[in-house]
Amino acid sequence: MLWLVTGRPSWRQKNSEQKNGNSMRRPLPNLNFLMTFEAAARQLSFKQAAKQLHITPSAVSQQIQQLEESLGVTLFERHNRALTLTEEGTRYLNQIQPHLKGLRRATLALTTPLHSRLRVSMMPPVAARVVLPGMENFREQHPEVELEVETNLANMDLQQGSFDLAIRYGQPPWPGLSHEKLAEVMIQVFTPNGFTDRYGLAGNVQAMTRVPLVHMTGRPQAWQHWFNQLGLPEPEGPQYYVDDYPAAIQAAETLGAALALYPVEYSLVQSGRVEAPFPPLGPLDNAIYAVYPDNAELPKGGRSFIDWLKTRLATLPA
Secondary structure: OOOOOOOOOOHHHHHHHHHHHHHHHOOOOOHHHHHHHHHHHHHOOHHHHHHHHOOOHHHHHHHHHHHHHHHOOOOEEEOOOOEEEOHHHHHHHHHHHHHHHHHHHHHHHHHOOOOEEEEEEEOHHHHHHHHHHHHHHHHHHOOOEEEEEEEOOOOOOHHHOOOOEEEEEEOOOOOOEEEEEEEEOEEEEEEOOOHHHHOOOOOOHHHHHHOOEEEEOOEOOHHHHHHHHOOOOOOOOOEEEEOOHHHHHHHOOOOOEEEEEEOOOOHHHHOOOOEOOOOOEOOOOOEEEEEEEOOOOOOOOHHHHHHHHHHHHHOOOO
């Protein structure tokens, strides 16, 4: 005989359902708290997170504490001069990051007009030899992007929002920034026309000890490093000093030998403005990178510009 029993659910069943229901209805943490946690977790610094978010370090600390209290979990281990994620904090960061990026991406797509302005800070040689000569080509390929270029040797603070991305020469990492390598570079000696014959430089690197040298005050050891790499004695020729790289390259047309980035500057040799008596040395540890804040999606046109510039650099004449 089969007995069918019906009636009210048991106390255990009701308790389980209430538990699950309460869990499902539990309010989500404040979105600002989550963004603050992400910034602090990426940089492992309340101070750096505060700078990025334009709030005070004490506000960062307070928001993190409120988030931990609402979750009932410790996210950070606080040490005297260091900050580390707990196991729960690491797991939580990995779980929420894709969702925060998705929110930023969706908001950007919704609020960005069809024609968007892309503000790029870049090193002068890349601007002068690669980007500006190819601006018409970029516009033809991407008419929806209004490209705004500012040249600067200094590393601009991209967290302030004045620029969407930057083209830098150097070696990562840069705190708070994502980076993509665009091209490796080598170093090559440029001299005024006629120096190869005057100083007997063809096939004779030892003769560089007598050549006038143009130094950059921003990189005062550059020539010394070049001489050391080749095992050459101390230079004996005249020494000139200019304030930055563009001035040194300009001085290589008339004043003395300068160290140039190859192949970025090689068009000056092809056009007959300078001589390059020796093959380039490298590749260097430093390279050319695109960098942008790692807490934000690239603006519309950013990916198009990076891909376009990478192709342009790869096809430079050498």
